[in-house]
Amino acid sequence: MSFAAQEQVLLDLLFDRDRRAAFRRDPQAALAAYALEAGEIADFAVLRIEALEMDAAARVNFILAQYCRSYPLAFSLVSSLPEGLDLLRGLVDAGLIRTTPGDRVSTFGLRLRDRLQEAEGPASARERALLLSIVEAELGMASTAQLARAAALAGGLPETPAALPADWLRRPLQLAPLTSAAVLPRPYAALKEALCTTTGAGLWRHLGRHPLTAEARQAALAQPDLRLLVARAAVIRYSPCEPEVEHVTVELGEGFARLLPHVDGRNSVTSLLDQLRAAGAAEALVAGVLAAFRELGRQGMVQVGA
Numbered sequence: 001m002s003f004a005a006q007e008q009v010l011l012d013l014l015f016d017r018d019r020r021a022a023f024r025r026d027p028q029a030a031l032a033a034y035a036l037e038a039g040e041i042a043d044f045a046v047l048r049i050e051a052l053e054m055d056a057a058a059r060v061n062f063i064l065a066q067y068c069r070s071y072p073l074a075f076s077l078v079s080s081l082p083e084g085l086d087l088l089r090g091l092v093d094a095g096l097i098r099t100t101p102g103d104r105v106s107t108f109g110l111r112l113r114d115r116l117q118e119a120e121g122p123a124s125a126r127e128r129a130l131l132l133s134i135v136e137a138e139l140g141m142a143s144t145a146q147l148a149r150a151a152a153l154a155g156g157l158p159e160t161p162a163a164l165p166a167d168w169l170r171r172p173l174q175l176a177p178l179t180s181a182a183v184l185p186r187p188y189a190a191l192k193e194a195l196c197t198t199t200g201a202g203l204w205r206h207l208g209r210h211p212l213t214a215e216a217r218q219a220a221l222a223q224p225d226l227r228l229l230v231a232r233a234a235v236i237r238y239s240p241c242e243p244e245v246e247h248v249t250v251e252l253g254e255g256f257a258r259l260l261p262h263v264d265g266r267n268s269v270t271s272l273l274d275q276l277r278a279a280g281a282a283e284a285l286v287a288g289v290l291a292a293f294r295e296l297g298r299q300g301m302v303q304v305g306a
Helices: 003-015 017-025 027-031 038-045 049-067 072-079 084-090 101-118 125-153 188-195 202-209 214-220 254-258 269-278 283-298
Strands: 173-175 179-184 227-237 244-253 302-304
Touching: 003 017, 003 038, 003 049, 017 027, 017 049, 027 038, 049 084, 049 202, 072 084, 072 101, 072 125, 072 188, 072 202, 101 125, 125 179, 125 227, 125 244, 179 254, 188 214, 227 254, 244 254, 244 283, 269 283, 283 302
Parallel strands: none
Antiparallel strands: 173 302, 179 227, 227 244
């Protein structure tokens, strides 16, 4: 008896549509591809395909209800695309389920981003770019949340970021651990209000009955007010099963995004401000950049370079 082979069959029948279709056509031929004993093949061959379909659909819906917590804006927007809900369901397959459990939410986001780059839907390149920027922002937060949970479970996550030294503005800086940054077309709260009529796991159930309309998608993205969303994952409640994570966020002007590649552990705030002045930047702009860095410092989103 091979439990590994049986597990492989079950995962494929539940999460691989093509394998399940092959099983529907000819159970014996479909099962012959696995290292099963004759008795095991006989046991699997009598499974009712209708029950398999119901079980598979229930499991996929449960998984998507959980993932929707990490990608609420993306799920709402994708639901407005032609066959958008099927696109999301199709991302939950045997390959995803076989990834390390802690990596599945971020792996799902990576797959979603890749599919949207090639999928039909948004009528313009501009709208597609805005949709992808939203996915990128939520993927960044999902990935840092995943890292925060893993660190907490390993006992390696500090409760609060280390305090910055008094002279931190003159020291080389880098982004703090568990911090992500991405440009959004509008403030995150405004997007959530425009796109999500409910939150949490209930959003997926709502979208299944009432997908976002194309008109609502177009209206939400019609007049961009670009913002740089900087988010730091923080464990707010420890659990030996799944620590609870929230994100501390700061929204800055979109122009600040051009400075982020220079926050790399080699440049200080002082040197960056000097470079802006040398390039002819107005003093009001320089003061705004300094204020933005101070806010990032207060929120534990930057640290002195190693």
